[in-house]
Amino acid sequence: MSSRLTALTTYCVVAFAVLATLTAAVYASDAVNERQQRQQVDVFSNRALLRAELVTSEADSALRQLMSYPDTPCTNDHMQRLRQVEEQFRYIREVASTHDMRLRCSSLHGAVDIALPPPEWTYAGGFTAWHTEVGKRGNERQMLNVRLGNHVVVIDPRFYLDIVPLDDTIKLTVLETQHGAVISSWPHTDDALVRAALQRTGSPYFEGRYYVVERSSRYPIAVVAYEPEDRMRRDVPAQLRTLLPPALVLSAIGTWLVLRWRRTLRTPRNAMLQGIRRRQFVAWLQPLVSLESGRCVGAEALVRWKLEDGTLVAPDTFIPMAESLDLIEPITDQVIRSVFEGVGAMLARRRDLHVSLNLAGKDLAGTRVLQTLKASLARYGVRPEQIWFEAIERTLMDTASSAPVLEAFRAAGHRIFIDDFGTGYSSLSYLQALPVDGIKIDRSFLLSLASGEEMNKIVPHIIEMARSLDLLMVAEGVETEAQAQYLRERGVQFAQGWLYAKAMPADEFLRYLEREAARTRET
Structure with missing residues (x-):
């Protein structure tokens, strides 16, 4: 065999081996990609259905509560009942009463007389629903109205899909299943496609796109999610034709890129772990003001997730996910670190100021937080009494296990407050059993105090309960001076809210304190 033929044969064998390896790698990579992407859409659609069922459940519960109202509609007592129901449920924006086919009064607008539009769909149990548009011309948005009997609740349809997207190509819609009416959908979603998907008996399936249909077993609603098929299934021959000329050189590089790409597939847990590794969880501070002097005496640290593009994710979105994934402890540690990096030096200078840190249920399982905090206190020269802690009321129901932990925090010199007090199972005996220094009156009890209206009737009882136990x-x-005056007259010591300032980054909070100090010097 001539040297030329030997070289050609060797080249063909090597080229075949490289091409075979490259083909296997491409096919394997695409198979893994499809499986992972399908799983991602499946999980995402299931999360969306859980949120849709939660919002629907609130509407159902609110309307069934109102059905039992026995007296004359649209009286002062009835209007107060409508407002109470609106405040009770997180996703309900307005509650109204109807007679025949006209709207007679609502929790937001009082007495009205408006004809009701025909329902877009009906379903078992006497429920009807329709959309209406609100807002100024050119900036309208739709609201969902659900009626049962003589009452209507109004919900922002965006609540049905208020979840963090895993990528920018997934499309999502919530529909009712009897008539195929769209309840809520993300922008640029094709209604015709999702209605067609709802009629299919099998799910998931491919038809130019990857479709998933999640039907609720509790309500006549379904979630349809879809993603372009080319994101799931790539054109393998085209890839091979492109890679064939440089195959001998690029086969190893291609394998490395595939492995790297696989590691970086996005899932909720990976996204959160990446945020923790990059220290993206930061503390914003909302001033706490003395109602007697009107001066800032501290701040509450509120966690924000700051993404790489500068977008801020609110805690209501990611805290439940962090707790379910058992990642809340490293986030708490980052909040503590962020607080001291931002305002630790200021706390060392201003012994009259404090910062309140929120404790999750996992943080109350032991005293790990104290060990984390101890190093920061020593490093910045901050006193323990300048760090307060807040625990949500529902995490303290088991007083037998939570009381010793809270006592350890107090023994270390920290004050303990019960956050969102009044929204759980508040009672005098419950408070007496817990070693706490004070309570935080939940904002929902202050919403009714506006021009000409009375404070929620629960507030005086909460204040009296706290005063009887000598609690702060x-x-x-607090958003209005009328609210502040009401609380001041009844002996409430501190307040926070938009009347004074919103939550802000640490550097803005330092400037806020400088401006306050300058005003004090001028007076």
């Missing part, structure tokens, strides 16, 4: 009180969500 902080009112959340």
Whole structure:
């Protein structure tokens, strides 16, 4: 065999081996990609259905509560009942009463007389629903109205799909299943496609796109999610034709890129772990003001997830996910670190100021947080009494296990407050059993105090309960001077809310304190 033929044969064998390896790698990579992407859409659609069922459940519960109202509609007592139901449920924006086919009064607008539009769909149990548009011309948005009997609840349809997207190509829609009416959908979603998917008996399936249909077993609603098929299934021959000329050189590089790409597939857990590794969880501070002096005496640290593009994710979105994934502890540690990096030096200078840190249920399982905090206190020269802690009321129901932990925090020199007090199972005996220094009155109890209206009737009882136990009180969500005056006259010591300032980054909070100090010097 001539040297030329030997070289050609060797080249063909090597080229075949490289091409075979490259083909296997491409096919394997695409198979893994499809499986992972399909799983991602499946999980995402299931999360969307859980949120849709939660919102629907609130509407159902609110309307069934109102059905039992026995007296004359649209009286002062009835209007107060409508407002109470609106405040009770997180996703309900307005509650109204009807007679025949006309709207007679609502929790937001009082007495009205408006003809009701025909329902877009009906379903078992006497429920009807329709959309209406609100807002100024050119900036309208739709609201969902659900009616049962003589009452209507109004919900922002965006609540049905208020979840963090895993990528920018997934499309999502919530429909009712009897008539195929769209309840809520993401922008640029094709209604005709999702209605057609709803009629299919098998799910998931491919038809130019990857479709998943999740039907609720509790309500006549379904979630349809779809993603372009080319994101799931790639054109393998085209890839091979492109890679064939440089195959001998690029086969190893291609394998490395595939492995790297596989590691970086996005899932909720990976996204959160990446945020923790990159220290993207930061503390914003909302000033806490003394109602007697009107001066700032501290701040509450509120966690924000700051993404690489500068977008801020609110805690309501990611805290439940972090707790379910058992990642809340490293986030708490980052909040503590962020607080001290931002305002630790200021706390060392201003012994009259404090910062409140929120404790999750996992943080109350032991005293790990104290060990984390101890190093920061020593490093920045901050006193323990300048760090307060807040625990949500529902995490303290088991007083036998939570009381010793809270006592350890107090023994270390920290004050303990019960956050969102009044929204759980508040009672005098419950408070007496817990070693706490104060309570925070939930913002929902202050919403009714506006021009000409009375404070929620629960507030005086909460204040009296706290005073009887000699507990400090902080009112959340104070937005008007009338609210502040009401609380001041009844002995509430502290307040926070938009009347004074919104939550802000640490550098803005330092400037806020400088401006306050300058005003004090001028007076």
